[in-house]
Amino acid sequence: MNDQPAALPETSVKATLPASAYMNSPDRGAPPPAASQPKPAIDARNVNIFYGQKHAVIDVTLGIPTKSVTAIIGPSGCGKSTFLRCLNRLHELIPGSRMNGTILLNGDDLYAPTVDPTVVRRRVGMVFQKSNPFPTMSIADNVTVGLRLNGVRDRAFLRERTEDALRKAALWDEVKNDLGKPGISLSGGQQQRLCIARAVAVQPEVLLMDEPTSALDPIATVKVEELMNELKRNFTIVIVTHSMQQATRVADQTAFFYLGRLVEYAPTRELFNNPKQKQTEAYITGRFG
Amino acid sequence: MTTAVLDAPAASAAQSVAARMKPVSRSADTLFRWLCLGMAVGVLALVVLVGWQLWSGAQSAIHKFGVGFLTRSAWDPVQGEFGALPFIYGTLVSSLLGLAIATPLAVGTAIFLTELAPNWLRQPIAFLTEMLAAIPSVILGLWAIFIMLPLLPRYLFPFLKKTLGFLPLFQGPTYSAYSMIAAAIIIAIMILPIITSVSREILRSVPDLQREAAYGLGATRWEVTRIAVLSYAKKGIFGAMILGLGRALGETMAVTMVIGNTPKIAASLFQPGYTLASVIANEFAEATTDDYRNALIAVGLVLFGVTVVINLLARLLLKFGNTQTGAVH
Ligand SMILES: Nc1ncnc2c1ncn2[C@@H]1O[C@H](COP(=O)(O)OP(=O)(O)O)[C@@H](O)[C@H]1O
Ligand SMILES: [Mg+2]
Numbered sequence: 109m110n111d112q113p114a115a116l117p118e119t120s121v122k123a124t125l126p127a128s129a130y131m132n133s134p135d136r137g138a139p140p141p142a143a144s145q146p147k148p149a150i151d152a153r154n155v156n157i158f159y160g161q162k163h164a165v166i167d168v169t170l171g172i173p174t175k176s177v178t179a180i181i182g183p184s185g186c187g188k189s190t191f192l193r194c195l196n197r198l199h200e201l202i203p204g205s206r207m208n209g210t211i212l213l214n215g216d217d218l219y220a221p222t223v224d225p226t227v228v229r230r231r232v233g234m235v236f237q238k239s240n241p242f243p244t245m246s247i248a249d250n251v252t253v254g255l256r257l258n259g260v261r262d263r264a265f266l267r268e269r270t271e272d273a274l275r276k277a278a279l280w281d282e283v284k285n286d287l288g289k290p291g292i293s294l295s296g297g298q299q300q301r302l303c304i305a306r307a308v309a310v311q312p313e314v315l316l317m318d319e320p321t322s323a324l325d326p327i328a329t330v331k332v333e334e335l336m337n338e339l340k341r342n343f344t345i346v347i348v349t350h351s352m353q354q355a356t357r358v359a360d361q362t363a364f365f366y367l368g369r370l371v372e373y374a375p376t377r378e379l380f381n382n383p384k385q386k387q388t389e390a391y392i393t394g395r396f397g
Numbered sequence: 398m399t400t401a402v403l404d405a406p407a408a409s410a411a412q413s414v415a416a417r418m419k420p421v422s423r424s425a426d427t428l429f430r431w432l433c434l435g436m437a438v439g440v441l442a443l444v445v446l447v448g449w450q451l452w453s454g455a456q457s458a459i460h461k462f463g464v465g466f467l468t469r470s471a472w473d474p475v476q477g478e479f480g481a482l483p484f485i486y487g488t489l490v491s492s493l494l495g496l497a498i499a500t501p502l503a504v505g506t507a508i509f510l511t512e513l514a515p516n517w518l519r520q521p522i523a524f525l526t527e528m529l530a531a532i533p534s535v536i537l538g539l540w541a542i543f544i545m546l547p548l549l550p551r552y553l554f555p556f557l558k559k560t561l562g563f564l565p566l567f568q569g570p571t572y573s574a575y576s577m578i579a580a581a582i583i584i585a586i587m588i589l590p591i592i593t594s595v596s597r598e599i600l601r602s603v604p605d606l607q608r609e610a611a612y613g614l615g616a617t618r619w620e621v622t623r624i625a626v627l628s629y630a631k632k633g634i635f636g637a638m639i640l641g642l643g644r645a646l647g648e649t650m651a652v653t654m655v656i657g658n659t660p661k662i663a664a665s666l667f668q669p670g671y672t673l674a675s676v677i678a679n680e681f682a683e684a685t686t687d688d689y690r691n692a693l694i695a696v697g698l699v700l701f702g703v704t705v706v707i708n709l710l711a712r713l714l715l716k717f718g719n720t721q722t723g724a725v726h
Contacts, residue, residue, distance in 0.1 A: 198612060203516065230615030240606040244628040253624060254614040303610070310614065 147215070149174035149314055149344040150195060155209035157190050157199060164190045166368040168209075172314075177336055177345045179359030179376065181352060183391065187368040188348040192316050195346065196232035197225040214313060230258065233312035237319040239299035241291035241306070248287040250302055254310040269309055276342070277305035278335050297328025304335065308343065315339065317347040321354065333358050352392060356380055364388045448701060455695035461688065466695060472660035472676075474684070479692035481699050483660040487670035488703065491577055491652065492645035494666070495584030500638055502585070503592035510593075511600040512622050523597065530590035538654030541583050546574035546655060553578070554667055569665035575657030577666040583651045588641035595640055599633030600626060632715060639711040646704050649674040673700040 148171035157165040165187040172178045180188045193199040194207050197218065211218045218228050233254075241250045251270045252260075260266060270287065274280040279301045283294070291302055300320060307315055317336075321329040336345055336358045349355055355362050356376055363373040364387075372379060372388045383389040458466065462479055469480025506526060510519050554571040557578075561567045603626050611625035627634075649672075657669020658679055673696050684690040 196613065198609065201609070201612060226615045226617050228615075229613055234609075234613035236606060236609060236613070238606055240604070240610040242607070242610065242624060242628065244631075245624075257614060257616055257620055257624070306610075306614070 147174070148172050149214055150346070151210075151212040152191075152195070153210040153212075155191065155194060155207065155211065157187070157194055158206045159190075159202065160204045164368055165194070168365075168370045170363060170370060170373060172344060172346055173361070174214075174344050175340055175342070176360040177340050177347060177358050179355035179362045180346065180348045180365060181350070181355050181362060181391075182365035182371075184350065186365045188365050189318050191365070192318055192346060192348050193234075195314065195316055196229045196234055198229065198234060200225060230254070230310060231312055232314045232316060233307035233310065235300070235303050235307050235315065235317040235320045238323050239296060239303050241294075241299050241302050243290065243292045245291055246288045247283050247291050247294070247302060250291040251305045251309050254306060258310065273305040273309035276308050276339065277301045278331060278338070279305055295328075297324050297331060300324060300328070300332060301335065304332070304339075308339065312343065314344045314346065317345065319348055319350060322350065329354075352380070364391060366391070451694060451698040451701055455691065455698040458688070458691035458695035462692070462695070466692075467699065470660075470662055472671075474680075474686070474689045474692075477686075477688055479688065479695075481673070481692075481696050483662050484671050484673040484676050484696060485699060485703065486662050487577070487580075487656065488646055488672040488674070488700070490666075491580040491584055491656065491670065491672060492642060492648075494577070494581035495588060495645050496638060496642050498581060498585035499589045499592055499641060503589050503637070503641070504596050504634060506589075506593045507596035507600050508622060508626075510597050512618070512626060523594070526590050526593045528590075529586065534587070534648070534650035535654075537583060537586065538651035541579065541651060541655045545582065546579060549574040549576070549579060565664045566666050569663070569667055571667045573657065573667075573669065575655055575669045577656065577663075577668065577670045580652045580656035580670065580672070581666075583655055584645045584648055587648055587651065588644045591644060592637045592641040595637035596630075596634050599630045599637060602633070603629045635711070635715060639708065642711075643704060643708060646707065647674055647700065649678050653678055673697075673703070 150170075150172040152168060152170045152172075155165055155168045155170075156163065168191060180192065182188055190199060195211060195218075199205050199207065207219070213228070213231060217223070218232075242253065245253065248267075248270050251273050252266045255266060255269055260269075271280060271284075274283065279298060282298060283289075283302075286293075291299065294302060300323075304315075304320075321332050324332065333354065336347065339345060340360075347354075347358065359376045361374065362376045362379045364371045364379065364383075364385075366387050372383060372385045374384070379388065380392055383392060458479070462469075466479065466481055467485065468482055469478070470482040471478040471480045472483060506522070510523055514522065550571050550573075557567045558571065607625040607629055608621050611621040616624065652672055653675040656672060656675060658671050658675060659669040660671045660676070661668070663670065677693050677697055677700075681690075681693050684693055
């Protein structure tokens with residue numbers, strides 16, 4: 109990251125992106141051209157996020173189409189995780205963080221003063237970079253913990269949801285005879301799929317994944333990627349990845365972040381084959397990052 | 398930049414660096430290793446020595462009183478009757494009760510310090526709790542005699558009688574403040590700092606990733622603490638309790654000042670008692686006969702044994718205790 113061009117002023121983004129009018133434009137928040145859905149699941153407008161003095165995400169406006177996979181790529185430190193975490197208000201846990209702007213989830217303002225962040229997180233699930241099952245809980249308990257937190261007690265229903273979530277996470281066949289074993293007895297890739305099952309068990313509207321395969325071996329990575337293609341039939345997925353190959357494999361549309369700004373956002377193939385921004389091109393051709 | 402140009406100076410530099418370095422010497426390494434080994438062996442030897450001294454010092458008492466020493470409850474030096482049961486009872490009851498009082502306070506403080514308190518408040522509170530440990534035992538005992546004891550029969554005892562009076566533990570006369578309860582409270586105050594600071598370290602060692610996992614599911618702060626933090630840390634907290642219990646068992650000065658020093662086993666916690674440590678401290682100077690003196694050494698051996706057994710039991714529990722249970726139900 110040494111000889112990169114300075115961040116482009118927003119005006120030039122607008123000027124050079126007439127086709128991709130869903131970004132930083134008067135009718136911002138509209139879904140990208142690929143999406144056939146009329147309304148985005150997540151509609152982020154003019155989002156700014158600060159850590160103390162540090163301006164980590166700068167005026168990002170982005171619409172995320174429903175039931176599809178949206179990838180966020182960019183060099184490390186460009187604000188991908190920060191932006192992702194503000195979609196379920198997880199960044200609020202960091203003392204000194206501030207956010208302004210608007211984020212609508214299926215039309216509801218996630219940051220309205222009356223909204224409880226715990227409710228937001230029940231609607232927007234999260235899978236982390238490192239798998240983090242609860243070590244004192246069994247596999248089944250790990251899957252149902254979100255439901256039990258929400259007061260579900262009916263055992264038959266919990267069993268049914270356990271199987272459903274584990275099937276959705278492509279883990280059922282591997283663990284169906286070991287549901288009582290501790291979650292941390294599984295392999296790394298299985299643990300990550302267990303975390304995916306835990307997140308989907310509460311049937312969130314959106315599933316956020318922050319570099320979910322960066323700690324996995326190639327085979328486990330392929331499994332998780334295949335899983336995303338399955339999951340997008342039921343969920344809206346936003347994935348942060350540092351692997352451009354992964355973005356091309358899983359994402360319907362891709363957003364390129366650079367120095368806290370959204371530089372370009374387009375259907376994945378278009379972004380990689382025909383980038384409109386010099387910075388995007390420089391990044392995807394490996395000239396920095 | 399060709400490699401030829403680089404090669405020559407690089408090679409000569411490497412040579413001169415190597416020439417300047419001392420030949421590898423292992424003597425400091427060896428010395429260091431033996432020194433450490435010596436210290437480790439020294440500590441071990443000290444434990445064995447103390448154990449053996451107690452054992453051999455108590456031999457004549459063991460011969461004279463036999464195993465009955467542990468089960469007899471009469472302690473009358475004038476008549477030559479020596480039974481350690483009241484002290485064993487007093488030590489276990491006051492320590493466990495003290496632990497029961499201290500643990501919720503300590504763990505609550507630790508949770509407050511790691512999970513809830515704003516950053517600026519954490520250091521001062523942690524410092525104050527640790528300061529508690531710096532108060533000399535005898536000062537705490539004096540404080541208890543002048544401030545705490547007068548309050549017990551007036552407020553605490555009647556309250557306990559009213560609320561828990563159906564239990565034999567909380568029945569009987571309450572005119573004297575010197576009691577098992579007073580000892581337990583003092584012990585609780587004395588072991589609070591260690592349990593708090595160890596628990597705090599344990600809670601701090603819970604990975605943030607665990608907390609985020611729970612927050613990410615929409616857990617509230619309390620739910621996060623319960624399912625992600627406490628269940629992850631419960632073994633460690635149990636370990637902290639055992640450390641505290643170890644201290645409690647041997648606590649002498651302040652306990653001697655408030656427990657009433659009466660070698661009787663009373664069902665009521667309002668009654669005075671006696672502990673293994675207190676009776677040694679209290680009576681050794683006036684132990685005039687050989688039997689008396691030997692009996693007190695045997696009491697010391699019992700205290701040593703109780704401490705070792707409790708620590709071993711705790712270790713076994715930690716090792717084989719089943720913690721694979723769902724934390725939310
Ligand atoms: N907890 C934090 N406190 C202060 N600054 C932070 C914190 N987390 C991230 N940042 C800063 O915010 C910027 C964006 O970070 P992040 O969103 O983690 O980047 P990415 O995920 O793209 O690698 C970085 O410059 C980083 O240094
Ligand atoms: Mg990141």
